Amino acid sequence: MSSLAALWFLSLGIAAVALLIMLGLLLARLVLGWTGRARDVEKKRLVPLLLGSRPHGKLRGGERGDLLATILVELIQLVRGSDRDRFVEAATRLGVPERLRHNLNSGSPRVRLAAAEALAEFADEQSVERLHAALGDRSSDVRLSAALSLASVDRTPPARELVDMLGIGTTENSLLTVGLFRDIAASRPDEIKALILDDSVPANAKAAAIEALSASADYALVPLIASLALSSDSEDPALPRYLRALGAFAHPAGEKAVKRGLGNPRWDVRAAAAEAAGKIGLTSLGALLREALADPTWWVRFRAGEALARMGADGAALLRQAAANAPEPGRTAARLTMAERGIG
Amino acid sequence: MSGWQTWGLWAAEWIALLVIFTGLLQTFFYVVQLGFAGVALGRRPPIARASLLWRRYADEAPGIAVLAPAFNEEVTIVESVNSLLALHYPDFEVIVINDGSKDRTLETVIGHFGLSKVERFHDAAVKHNPIRGLYASPRLPRLLVVDKENGGKSDALNAGINVARSPLFCSIDADSLLEPDALLRAVRPFVEEPLKTVAVGGTIRIANGSRIEAGQVLDIRMPRNFLALVQIVEYLRAFLMARLALSAMQALTVISGAFGLFQRQAAMEVGGYSHGTVGEDMDLVMKLHGLFRERRQPYRIDFIPDPVCWTEVPESLVILGRQRARWQRGALEVFSRHKKMLFNPRYGRIGFLGMGHVLIVDVLGPIVEVLGYFLVPLLWGLGLLAADYLLAFLAITFTFGIFVSTATLILEEAELRRFPKKRDLAILTAVAVLENFGYRQLANFWRLRGWWQFLRKQQGWGTMTRKGFARP
Numbered sequence: 001m002s003s004l005a006a007l008w009f010l011s012l013g014i015a016a017v018a019l020l021i022m023l024g025l026l027l028a029r030l031v032l033g034w035t036g037r038a039r040d041v042e043k044k045r046l047v048p049l050l051l052g053s054r055p056h057g058k059l060r061g062g063e064r065g066d067l068l069a070t071i072l073v074e075l076i077q078l079v080r081g082s083d084r085d086r087f088v089e090a091a092t093r094l095g096v097p098e099r100l101r102h103n104l105n106s107g108s109p110r111v112r113l114a115a116a117e118a119l120a121e122f123a124d125e126q127s128v129e130r131l132h133a134a135l136g137d138r139s140s141d142v143r144l145s146a147a148l149s150l151a152s153v154d155r156t157p158p159a160r161e162l163v164d165m166l167g168i169g170t171t172e173n174s175l176l177t178v179g180l181f182r183d184i185a186a187s188r189p190d191e192i193k194a195l196i197l198d199d200s201v202p203a204n205a206k207a208a209a210i211e212a213l214s215a216s217a218d219y220a221l222v223p224l225i226a227s228l229a230l231s232s233d234s235e236d237p238a239l240p241r242y243l244r245a246l247g248a249f250a251h252p253a254g255e256k257a258v259k260r261g262l263g264n265p266r267w268d269v270r271a272a273a274a275e276a277a278g279k280i281g282l283t284s285l286g287a288l289l290r291e292a293l294a295d296p297t298w299w300v301r302f303r304a305g306e307a308l309a310r311m312g313a314d315g316a317a318l319l320r321q322a323a324a325n326a327p328e329p330g331r332t333a334a335r336l337t338m339a340e341r342g343i344g
Numbered sequence: 345m346s347g348w349q350t351w352g353l354w355a356a357e358w359i360a361l362l363v364i365f366t367g368l369l370q371t372f373f374y375v376v377q378l379g380f381a382g383v384a385l386g387r388r389p390p391i392a393r394a395s396l397l398w399r400r401y402a403d404e405a406p407g408i409a410v411l412a413p414a415f416n417e418e419v420t421i422v423e424s425v426n427s428l429l430a431l432h433y434p435d436f437e438v439i440v441i442n443d444g445s446k447d448r449t450l451e452t453v454i455g456h457f458g459l460s461k462v463e464r465f466h467d468a469a470v471k472h473n474p475i476r477g478l479y480a481s482p483r484l485p486r487l488l489v490v491d492k493e494n495g496g497k498s499d500a501l502n503a504g505i506n507v508a509r510s511p512l513f514c515s516i517d518a519d520s521l522l523e524p525d526a527l528l529r530a531v532r533p534f535v536e537e538p539l540k541t542v543a544v545g546g547t548i549r550i551a552n553g554s555r556i557e558a559g560q561v562l563d564i565r566m567p568r569n570f571l572a573l574v575q576i577v578e579y580l581r582a583f584l585m586a587r588l589a590l591s592a593m594q595a596l597t598v599i600s601g602a603f604g605l606f607q608r609q610a611a612m613e614v615g616g617y618s619h620g621t622v623g624e625d626m627d628l629v630m631k632l633h634g635l636f637r638e639r640r641q642p643y644r645i646d647f648i649p650d651p652v653c654w655t656e657v658p659e660s661l662v663i664l665g666r667q668r669a670r671w672q673r674g675a676l677e678v679f680s681r682h683k684k685m686l687f688n689p690r691y692g693r694i695g696f697l698g699m700g701h702v703l704i705v706d707v708l709g710p711i712v713e714v715l716g717y718f719l720v721p722l723l724w725g726l727g728l729l730a731a732d733y734l735l736a737f738l739a740i741t742f743t744f745g746i747f748v749s750t751a752t753l754i755l756e757e758a759e760l761r762r763f764p765k766k767r768d769l770a771i772l773t774a775v776a777v778l779e780n781f782g783y784r785q786l787a788n789f790w791r792l793r794g795w796w797q798f799l800r801k802q803q804g805w806g807t808m809t810r811k812g813f814a815r816p
Contacts, residue, residue, distance in 0.1 A: 175404035336465035
């Protein structure tokens with residue numbers, strides 16, 4: 001048989017195998033009857049059983065599987081209060097946490113991820129212990145999910161350890177780390193504050209910690225963040241985040257850092273500085289903001305206009321001046337900001 | 345044997361070998377893609393419920409401007425806008441761009457939503473035809489309507505990019521139906537890799553035959569039209585296999601114009617959408633690759649397999665043929681514009697894998713296959729080619745085609761199970777076989793027509809008559 005004929009037989013063979021596999025999957029569908037609708041029906045049947053509103057009902061043997069675990073976790077996440085407690089109790093009785101812990105050993109990162117997320121609903125010691133172990137998982141998604149689950153039950157390791165374990169600020173830059181730090185800060189704010197002071201913590205992790213604390217109204221942090229912004233290199237990617245955090249605190253102690261930011265060669269830093277100036281209400285920077293209305297980058301012009309509009313009569317006066325006398329593009333920026341904000 | 349016969353035999357064998365070699369190369373690409381797609385599907389995060397996604401992303405998700413270009417959409421504009429305003433996402437704005445419609449699209453949307461003319465300070469960095477007015481209402485702070493002079497879809501999107509104030513924008517087609525949680529799902533790469541992600545594409549599914557109400561697909565049903573069924577298999581192959589695999593290789597060359605999420609700043613840096621090409625969606629992605637590769641800046645352009653958007657596909661041969669010729673022309677225009685990237689080490693995997701894929705599948709693919717359809721049987725009939733060559737050609741054309749389509753269906757069923765009925769799967773399996781006998785050859789002729797249009801530098805989109813989504 002020539003190689004070309006062999007190619008023919010090989011291709012015929014793999015097409016036949018593919019069709020056979022497809023046929024097998026179709027048969028599996030037929031046997032298992034798995035459909036979204038069947039799943040919904042199953043969910044409706046399980047709810048009263050799990051709530052105990054039909055005490056004589058019984059769970060079928062085959063229900064101790066992933067489907068049951070998934071449905072129960074979904075139900076737990078849907079409700080609050082005593083219903084939730086009853087679902088958690090029923091799920092625990094049916095061995096759902098055990099199954100989820102088992103799933104954390106799966107070869108599929110998707111299964112491990114789902115298990116790590118779902119275990120957040122169960123705060124028993126064994127689950128917490130298993131989640132701690134999952135912080136060393138080979139998949140970064142699983143590691144972060146395990147950390148988020150532990151944070152939701154306030155059982156994470158110390159924040160500094162977590163930074164190293166997850167590679168926060170280096171290999172892990174997910175925006176979800178801000179939420180993670182926020183959860184930790186709710187009960188252990190000092191650990192997150194310590195990250196900001198620690199020189200060995202990567203800049204992006206510090207920025208995430210600062211963002212997490214920016215809604216805390218802990219004004220003692222302002223000088224600290226301002227000094228970080230002032231000591232940062234102008235190329236530091238975390239600099240706009242520091243400035244935005246200063247804006248969120250709305251404390252005048254950030255003025256020096258904001259002023260310096262307005263002169264930064266990077267447009268994103270200038271825009272963040274202008275935004276912060278408006279939020280803090282730094283009327284002393286009004287002249288610089290008026291100049292920023294003519295910035296070559298639209299975002300800076302926009303943020304400067306917004307900042308001036310926030311500054312009451314002083315800002316409005318500067319906008320009027322710019323709308324009347326400033327060269328383009330500052331004049332248009334001022335005119336349109338006034339029109340949009342209803343400043344006469 | 346005379347001289348010309350010897351020469352003819354030699355030429356016949358070389359043509360057959362070229363056809364078979366290109367076919368094998370294409371098949372090799374597909375098999376590799378299937379492998380990558382399988383691994384990517386296995387590694388993808390579980391499809392979370394919208395409420396869970398909301399809880400997870402509500403505080404961190406970046407703002408998104410949904411850009412909806414509209415041209416002569418008087419009949420459907422209100423329903424489309426209502427559907428977009430009902431999206432579940434913490435921070436979004438809907439920007440409808442009336443691209444100089446000749447009907448009452450603008451008046452309809454203004455009247456229905458009670459909008460009035462407003463002034464808004466916006467960017468002008470990306471080029472587009474003049475904006476005639478902006479319309480909004482304080483009652484609907486998420487909605488802004490841009491009225492501009494006609495300039496085509498890319499021109500309208502450019503106006504939307506300028507007017508948008510969110511860090512991300514989502515470009516959609518006028519007839520795209522988004523899943524309510526589409527933005528929540530598609531934003532995941534931007535949340536998880538915020539420093540690198542510049543663009544994300546999502547899976548487009550075919551809505552023909554399904555029950556649609558108030559801009560939402562309520563009941564997924566198979567279309568009765570054979571062409572629409574074939575396109576379901578084609579879309580599965582394109583999205584579930586090719587795009588997912590190329591995304592896993594970080595060599596994705598196209599994000600569908602029907603749904604794509606982009607970092608606004610990056611899109612502005614490359615000048616937004618290009619004019620003068622019908623492949624403006626692919627061109628934007630290639631320009632982004634070029635920008636970041638030239639800067640040597642790490643970046644990601646991703647594709648997510650979650651279903652996020654539904655679209656209507658043509659059900660007539662004439663319109664489908666026109667669409668496919670246009671797609672082919674678009675791919676060739678973009679390939680021609682970015683040919684310097686091809687096999688250029690400066691562009692890394694996008695130069696080798698991404699552009700290599702376009703070269704083999706889009707540029708050479710239809711020519712070589714059609715050449716094969718004519719020449720291989722002809723040469724065999726003339727006794728110039730051995731039966732082995734004919735068989736090998738048939739093997740590559742038909743059986744590998746069946747294998748690739750069926751394997752994509754296997755991936756779909758094993759990993760996603762988005763077709764609720766067993767019967768649907770059985771129908772699609774049959775279609776995956778049948779499409780190789782007739783439809784595939786026809787599609788290649790359409791693509792050759794696209795080649796011809798490209799060579800003649802034909803411009804424009806042609807007429808796309810829409811049947812309209814089925815209403816209950």
